[in-house]
């Protein structure tokens with residue numbers, strides 16, 4: 001398998017965690033987002049949205065990190081990243097989507113660039129926008145996870161799931177931007193449990209071949 005990735009991309013980070021949790025070897029194909037390599041024709045032919053990640057498995061190209069992870073779960077079920085019971089599955093998906101659909105897209109590189117370059121927002125206003133949507137989303141998740149009995153060592157029970165795979169990269173992204181996370185003790189407790197696992201550690205941005213490439 002081959003994964004088109006960028007070390008700082010939280011969507012690619014999700015796919016990397018899933019591959020490592022399943023013990024699937026893969027080639028790492030870097031796409032330098034700040035240099036605009038996602039917009040080059042060769043990459044566009046693979047991913048019409050011009051976003052990372054893209055997974056290549058044999059003749060199949062899969063885009064969208066959540067679709068990639070569900071594809072991996074169906075094709076390589078050990079260990080399962082989505083629980084089997086419909087209620088548990090729905091809860092895990094809901095946590096994952098609260099991050100991947102409601103927080104992350106508002107803070108994507110192209111959105112932040114549109115704010116400053118097209119709308120003319122100042123750096124300060126852009127940073128405020130970023131922080132606003134992160135805090136709004138994380139505060140709701142903190143309340144939810146702290147109050148629900150299905151929360152365990154991880155977002156759902158005693159093993160990592162798709163929910164944790166989305167949580168850890170989003171918190172890393174917030175940390176990199178200097179957002180204080182003290183108000184989210186449940187989320188950071190789960191993050192620490194995840195990062196203690198070799199698969200999460202191996203997927204971390206600073207462990208990738210393109211880490212720090214300028």
Ligand SMILES: N[C@@H](CCC(=O)N[C@@H](CS)C(=O)NCC(=O)O)C(=O)O
Nearest residue numbers: 009010011051052053064065109110
């Ligand atoms: N919903 C997509 C989001 C992918 C995405 O937004 N990727 C970002 C990096 S985290 C990207 O490629 N950004 C390039 C850009 O904004 O130009 C997924 O989950 O795969």
